[in-house]
Amino acid sequence: MAAGFAPIVELVDVSKSYDTKKAVRGVSLRIEPGTMFGLLGPNGSGKTSSIRMMIGITVPDSGEVRLFGQPFTRAALKRVGYLPEERGLYKKMKVLDQLVFLGQLHGLSARTAETRAQGWCERMEITEAMPKKTEELSKGMQQKIQFIASLLHEPELIIMDEPFSGLDPVNGKLLQDTLVELRAAGKAIVFSTHRMDQAEKLCDSMALISRGEVVLSGAMREVKGLYPRNRVEVLFEGDDSFLRHPSIAEVTNYSGHAEIRLKTVDGVEPDAQPLLAEAVGRGTRILRFEVKEPTLEEIFIEKVGSGGLEQVETDRRTAVTRGAVHA
C-alpha cells in the first residue's frame, strides 16, 4: 500500500448480536499491511462472526469496519481473498471449471482464471485433480482447491478461517509456506486458529477473543513476553534431589513425574537449562524433559478464568445462527 500507515483492516468498536446472543461485543482490531495476523480463541468466542463482518457477509449492529483505509464497500471485496471455515465447493462440478467460475466472480476473465488456476494447481501438487469432479476428491485435496480459489484473483488481503484444520502435516506445511511467501510479497493475511503453537510460529501479531471480546492483543513478541514458557515437565528415574534447585518456584512431584513452574524475573523467559544440568549432574536418569508452551487454554484460563470455556457450551445451545456459535 502506498499509504503505508493505514491499516488494511480496521474494526472499530464493532458489535453484533443474533437474537438474544451477543456474538461480538465492542471488538477493535488493526491489521497492518504485510503482516500475518492471528485471530485466536476457542470455539464459539466470536472469531467467525468477526471475520464475516470484515467481508460484509453480515453487517455489524454498531461500530465501523474499514478495509484498505476506507469505510467498507462491496467494491473492496475484489481485493480480498476469503477461505470460509465451512469449506464449500460445487460437488458435481469439475475442479478446473469450478476455479474458473470462482475466478470470474472475482472479476477475472475466463482465460486469466484458467491460466492462474493451472499455475496454482501445479504449485499445490494437484494437477491430476483438475479434470475430476470435486466429489471424487479427498477432503485434503478439496481444501487445497478452496485455498486456490481464494487466491486466484491475487488479493491484497487474505482472510482465512481455520485454514489448517483437517490437513495432514505435509499439506499443512505446504499451505504454511505459501502463506509465508505471500506475506513476503506484501500481502496482509488474517487467519483464525485455535492452535497457539501455529500462531506463535507464523503470526506477527494476534488477538485473543473470548465471549465476543478481545481479551488480549498485540505484537506476538510482546504477548509471548507476557506469558513466558516457565513450565517444565520431567519424567525421571532415581534421585529427585534436583527438584530443590533454586530456579524452581513451585513443584508437584508424582514419584517420577514432576510438574515444575520456574521463577520468572521481570517477565523474562526463565532458562530451564541449569535445571537440566543439575539433574544430569546428580546422576538422575531423565526419560523426558520438556519446556512447555503455554497452551491457548492455559493463557485463556489465566486471562479470563476457567468459566470462559464452559460458557461456550451454554452459548451453543441458545445461539440461533452458526455464525454466533462458531467463532
Add this chain to the structure above:
Amino acid sequence: MHNVWLIAKREYLERIRTKAFLVMTVLIPLLMIGGIVGTAIAGRSQQSNSHIAVVSPDLDLATDLQKELEHGRNSKMLVDVISPAAADTRTVLDSELSNRQLDGYLWITAQKTTGARPTFTYTPRSRADIVTRGTIVEALSTVLTREGLAHKGMGSADVDALMAPVRLDSSQAGKNDSSEGAFYSAYVLFFLMYFVIMLYGMNVARSIIEEKTSRIFEVLLATIRPEEMMAGKVIGVGSVGLTQVGIWLLTAVILTATPLVSRLTGADVHVALSATQIVFFLIYFLLGYLLYSSIAAALGAMTNSEQELQQLNMFLVLPLALCMFGLGFVIPNSDGLVARVMSMTPFFAPLIMYMRISIKMPPVWEIGVSITLTVATIWAILWVASRIYRVGILMYGKKPNVSEVLRWLKYS
C-alpha cells in the same frame, strides 16, 4: 448484472448437462408421441371393418344397406348380399361363421302386412364386437329413413340433402382456426405450464438447499450479494425450464405439421396453436415461473433439508392445485365471475388467465390488470424472499418459526 449472468450461466450449463435433463427432455416427447399415436389408433378402431353377410327378401333394401355399410361415414365393412335366402343359407352362413370367414350375418325377415317394418336378426361371431353392431344399427336406421322418405314421394336428391350430417361451426368470430383443436392445445399447454412451474420451482428450492448443505454460498457471499445469487439461480433454472418446454413444443409442432403422424395413424392430428396463444403462453409462463420460483427460493433459504422442504411444500402446491380446481369453473364459463376473479388474482392469474385467453379473448383491461397485479406481487415476493434468503442462508440447525422469519425481514 455480470455476477447474475455468471451464476445463471453456471446453473444453466450444469443442469443442461445432467442425465435427468436429458431423460426428461426425451421421455416427455416420447410419451407425447405415444399419446398421439395411441389416441389415433384407438380412434381408428372405432371404425368397423368387419366382413358380414346380409340376407334379405328385399334386394333393394339389402343393396342400400350394403352401400351404406361399405361407404358410410364410419364404416369400411365388407358386405355380401344374399337375396332371397335359399333353404341352406343359414347352415352355410353358420359354418362360415365358425370358419372365421364371416364376422356375422344380418337376417332380414319381411312382415306379413305391407308397410310394416321387417324384423332384423344379427348373429355375430363374437358378442363383444359392439362396434360392428352399433354401425349396423346406425346404417339400418339411415337406410330405412331414406327408404321411408322416398316412399312418401320425396326425390332422392332431396332425401340426400336432408340426411346430410349437420356441421356445427364453433370457431370464434373472425377466426377460421379449428376451435376444438385450439382448446385441446390450450388444455395441454395449461398442464405443461402447471407441471413445469411446479417442477422448476422445486428445482430452485432444491438447488438452494444443495448450496446450503455444500456450504458453497459462503464463498459466493464473500463476493456477491444474496440478491444476485438468488436472481442468478432463478434465471438459470428458469432458462433450463424454457429450453425444455421449447424442445417439447417444437417436437409437438414438427410431429404434427409433417404428414408423419397422419400416415402412421391414418388420422388427421395437428396442433392448433395460434401466434396469440404462443405469445400469451410465454408471457404467463414467465410470470408464473417467477412468482412460484421466488416463493420456492424463500422456502429453500428457510429450510435445511429436502425433508423440511416437503413440509413447506404446500405453499407452492396449494395455489397451483387451486388453479387446477378452478379449471372446472373456467372451462364451462370463461366469462363467469369465478373465472374473472381468479384470472386477476396474482397467484392464479398466470394459469387461469392463460386458459381464458385460449378459450375466448377476455377484455384487454382484464389482461392488463392480471399482468400488473402479478408483476407487483412478484416484486413484493422477491423483496421478502431476498431478505429471507440473506438471513436464512446463513442459518443451520433448527427450523425457523414464523416470528423468527418475520424478524429476519428487519435485518439488513
